Amino acid sequence: MKVLLIGEYSRLHNSLKEGLESLGAQVTIAGFADDFKNYPVDIYLKNAYNKGILLLVKKIIYKLTAIDITSLSTKRQINKHKSKLVNFDVVQLINENPFCTIPKLEITLLQHLFKHNKKVFLLSCGTDYISVNYAFDKKFRYSIFTPYENNKVSKANYWNVLKWRTKPFKKLHDYVFKNIQGVISSDLDYHLPMRNHKKYIGLIPNPINVDKVEVASINITNKIVIFHGINDKNYYKKGNDLFDEALQIIKGKYASKIEIIEARSLPYSEYIKSYNSAHILLDQVFAYDQGYNALEAMAKGKVVFTGAEQEWLDYYHIKEDTVAINALPDADKIAKKLEWLILHPEKIAEISKNARAFIEKEHHYVLIAKKYLEAWSITR
Numbered sequence: 001m002k003v004l005l006i007g008e009y010s011r012l013h014n015s016l017k018e019g020l021e022s023l024g025a026q027v028t029i030a031g032f033a034d035d036f037k038n039y040p041v042d043i044y045l046k047n048a049y050n051k052g053i054l055l056l057v058k059k060i061i062y063k064l065t066a067i068d069i070t071s072l073s074t075k076r077q078i079n080k081h082k083s084k085l086v087n088f089d090v091v092q093l094i095n096e097n098p099f100c101t102i103p104k105l106e107i108t109l110l111q112h113l114f115k116h117n118k119k120v121f122l123l124s125c126g127t128d129y130i131s132v133n134y135a136f137d138k139k140f141r142y143s144i145f146t147p148y149e150n151n152k153v154s155k156a157n158y159w160n161v162l163k164w165r166t167k168p169f170k171k172l173h174d175y176v177f178k179n180i181q182g183v184i185s186s187d188l189d190y191h192l193p194m195r196n197h198k199k200y201i202g203l204i205p206n207p208i209n210v211d212k213v214e215v216a217s218i219n220i221t222n223k224i225v226i227f228h229g230i231n232d233k234n235y236y237k238k239g240n241d242l243f244d245e246a247l248q249i250i251k252g253k254y255a256s257k258i259e260i261i262e263a264r265s266l267p268y269s270e271y272i273k274s275y276n277s278a279h280i281l282l283d284q285v286f287a288y289d290q291g292y293n294a295l296e297a298m299a300k301g302k303v304v305f306t307g308a309e310q311e312w313l314d315y316y317h318i319k320e321d322t323v324a325i326n327a328l329p330d331a332d333k334i335a336k337k338l339e340w341l342i343l344h345p346e347k348i349a350e351i352s353k354n355a356r357a358f359i360e361k362e363h364h365y366v367l368i369a370k371k372y373l374e375a376w377s378i379t380r
Helices: 012-022 052-065 069-084 103-116 129-136 156-165 167-179 188-194 240-254 268-274 292-299 310-316 331-343 345-362 365-376
Strands: 002-006 026-031 090-093 119-124 182-185 200-203 224-230 258-264 280-282 303-306
Touching: 002 012, 012 026, 012 365, 026 069, 052 069, 069 103, 090 103, 090 365, 103 167, 119 167, 119 188, 119 365, 129 156, 129 167, 129 188, 156 167, 182 188, 182 365, 188 200, 188 310, 224 240, 224 268, 224 331, 240 258, 240 280, 240 331, 258 268, 292 303, 292 345, 303 331, 303 345, 331 345
Parallel strands: 002 026, 002 090, 090 119, 119 182, 182 200, 224 258, 224 280, 280 303
Antiparallel strands: none
16 A cells, blocks of 8 residues: 655654554655654655744745745645655545645645545644634633633734634635545544544544653652753643743742753754653643653653543543643642652652553554554545
């Protein structure tokens, strides 16, 4: 089977590729390398004019002419690779807007994929039309819109989320859903909004290549090490400000018992190494389920503060605080959970063991690849 994976978020498609290849599939990844994270791709697209003086030039040109030069650059790059993007048995889009161009151009680029390949499927694993509108309508108790509603983030800085509520992106959404064979969600945050949609195939958990992720032995002989990784662009969106508040509380009470490591906007290869010595990892707040960074950390045996809501506990039939710690949007509650672990270090070793076992059972990259092959066999 020949498979083309369009786009990359947090190494999801790379791990899926590794699983599929172990089952004999021929897999190509095309797209951007996910900004500074710099994940490997087979057909590389440069996301041009989005930094420094070039970004300023781009904004001026767009204001004067309504022409997006980043979109034009992406179009030129794809045109060079068009012959490589055909005759696949399955194409999977990482998002409804996988090439990150303006909607009108995105539709043109996607037409080529729909016309020259057998089947095209969509992943719901990041902000898209259905999940954003579900969150905006307050169907979650809290969501990625919470920082925006609390005036922590400006409209301009939240454009990548808010764009899904505009007419052009609704038109793009409608076009994609008209042409895909089906849509798959990666976790509960995307599964819940998609339920009952006629093209929804179901939830397939994120694949984790456990063969590449070594378990770090939990050996607390001195201080408990807490790791806080920050992507500056998503500081409020991920709830890093709440983690910072919670850490201030904990430092005031247990400074002699803890060590805090902070890392900012690191490439993936550096990030994954930067928390090796940590016992606890602070991932994100505004989620019901774990994203990719959290899952990889759990595979390493870290105690991760992340999305672990009741819906997730029910779905996987597990008990609270046994596999991951639910990071609620409340600094005091986060601090209390940290305090519980500091005062009961034996729980860290217990959760560490459970976290690794959970990843091997529910997220093993080969088992997940098999689920994708089954899902892709569907014809609608």
